[in-house]
Amino acid sequence: MREANRIVSVILDKLGEAVEPGVSTMRFEQIARDMCKEFDVTPAFLGYNGFPFALCCSVNEEVVHGFPSDRILREGDLVSLDMGVIYDGFYGDSARTFEVGEVSPEASLLCDVTRESLMKGIAQAVEGKFLYDISRAIQEYVEQNGFSVVKRFVGHGIGRQLHEKPAVPNYVPIAGRSLPLKNGMVLAIEPMACVGTAEVEILEDKWTAATKDRKLSAHFEHTVALTPNGPEILSRNEQ
Template identity: 70%
Template sequence: MKKYRGIFLKNEKEIGFMREANRIVATILDVLGENVRPGVKTLYFEELAQDLCRKHNVRPAFQGYGGFPFALCCSVNEEVVHGFPSERVLKEGDIVSFDMGVIYEGFYGDSARTYAVGEVPDETARLLKVTQESLMKGIEKALSGNNLYDISAAVQQHVENAGFQVVRRFVGHGIGRKLHEKPEIPNFVPFGLPGVPLRPGMVLAIEPMVTAGTYEVEVLSDNWTAVTKDRKLSAHFEHSVAITSDGPVILSQA
């Protein structure tokens, strides 16, 4: 594995392992999404995720990472990221974000999606749509020769043009043999920083977290769950993407 500016560049074989890791993650997220409905406890999704990891013979990437106690990050409504599965019951009109990772042959997969629970208000549906669109806008800029912050700018512009905000405190990241590798991938353009030219072999976990109100967040007393300060809704979508000479390749698709 080569290094460029402290960033690990993956070869074709390594990207193949990561493609399989991320395919498994996408498969798990598909099943979780099929089970989203009013009346379900969020702990049920943790049980599903654990069962599916055993079925696919992979290890959950998040469980034990920095002391995180679950396989699945499950965040409801104003919870931005790192939410705990619990006895909380989903209600009609809620939104729920699943962030899932696995380890396959020593390589990590990582992806996230936000689902509507039953029927949601139009503005809530628009938040989910804009967040997912912003992810795809970012991925379109994940081209060899572009600057890393071209991704950031595409996400930020799409979100803010729609009247929403991007979270500053949490950002995307490189991924490979470690869950979090260089570089960090903000969903906004930081002032005064040059960014990094993109090169084939980079694998990036791009993950916009978008809020209906303020982008400011706070972490609850469990030391993990991040919520919006104004308690307005937040959505989260993430793909792991390989930079290739032929353009970006989304690895986290079933």
């Protein structure tokens, strides 16, 4: 799983280098597919429940599951890229939101807060804590900074399948204790935050989820292993 996620991180690094005004979002799909061939890995999302691309590419008000297309990025846009691969039977999964050129202070703050909420959630991923400790840390940080947390989509366990139990919500759905966290668990933690409402709707393509008020959204995700030495972020290119 370390290698699967390292590869995902390398792909996202390369995609980030290609983000600039004037680029078609389909260019990112081409890069992702080319790099999967280079690494001899299978794109995890391509064909998953019928999803037609290797990459989820969501722009501005699109929260998640957006399609790469001939859409041209413009100065001030936000583009969220979610990538997964299968390596030797194991899955890697990670997402980042990139700023396109100079963005508004509000857009920049949204990205910073969403990214930091992920890190605060990861810090709670230790044995002896509970699943909703992760959820609470994310929700509190996002809301303290004036943004809202998407509830319709959640993180997940990951391993030999892309989506495994448990679901990892970015909010606390019920009061009280939740699933105890144990070393050896691997979780894909992925907060999605919005400037306005966290309510989303699915667009005509049956996949893309957009904010109902069409205000900006950001999405960051890491695959994290719980170890005796604390949480280990697998989806980083540090090897």
